[in-house]
Amino acid sequence: MIKINNLQTVSNFENVVNEDCPSFSGIIAGECKGELWVDTIDKPTIALANSYAVGSFAFLGNIVNDNTYIELDNFIKKDIFYYLKQQGINYFEFTIENAELRPYIFKMFKDKTIQREKEYSFRKTEHIDKNYYLPDDFRMQKVDSDFWDKILNGDFKNETFLTKRILESWESFENFKKRSVAYCITYSDSIASVIVGTARFKNVIPIDIETEEKFRHKGLAYSLTIEFVNACIKNGLMAQWDCMESNPNSQKTAKKAGFKFYKENEVYWFDI
Structure with a gap:
């Protein structure tokens, strides 16, 4: 996964944005501030966005093949968990913004005791x-x-x-x-x-x-x-x-x- 910095922009990002979640899609589109990782800068298929305002991460896009799943799994468990622990954060909070991703993400975290709460949007x-x-x-x-x-x-x-x-x-x-x-x-x-x-x-x-x-x-x-x-x-x-x-x-x-x-x-x- 590639971390996008201030000198980079993601192009052809239609597969990883969702109009239902402007807090995270806005980060991908470069409209607002946040942290972003994608599988490729041009035409990404999977994205992980971290919104400071929301206070959590979001998975967007879809898993298109086994390699994408393996790379994302390794990236989350090695890089993101380490990144959070370095900041003194001992939990991972997230949403799944595309229904197609749900079975993959739950499989990824099958050994975790996942807590959940409903969020409503108006x-x-x-x-x-x-x-x-x-x-x-x-x-x-x-x-x-x-x-x-x-x-x-x-x-x-x-x-x-x-x-x-x-x-x-x-x-x-x-x-x-x-x-x-x-x-x-x-x-x-x-x-x-x-x-x-x-x-x-x-x-x-x-x-x-x-x-x-x-x-x-x-x-x-x-x-x-x-x-x-x-x-x-x-x-x-x-x-x-x-x-x-x-x-x-x-x-x-x-x-x-x-x-x-x-x-x-x-x-x-x-x-x-």
């Missing part, structure tokens, strides 16, 4: 015609150049709550501005809540949304969602909301904002 294709209310002294902020300058000037004491999400997902703030959308809600010198488009494939942008614990239960996430979705619609983009089965509050917020169920997948992990 999409919103229409403008949200609803108002929202912010508590006193909370301010809605579009993350544009002016707001970024305030961050660089040290106006907020917890700026990494926002900047980490953007810079782990995009090569630079300029790159982010061209391809994505973000909003936050501030309170005094704190960033209370954020919503960031952390990837892009074609016109689909997955959402990362979080509120600082001390500011929760104030409806901030819902307010951010309205602004984010409407900005996406205005710019010809579609927002995708991914959440785990164990996070019913996230599902509740998505449904309240009118997101419609799109697909179900499973996230797997095991100790290494």
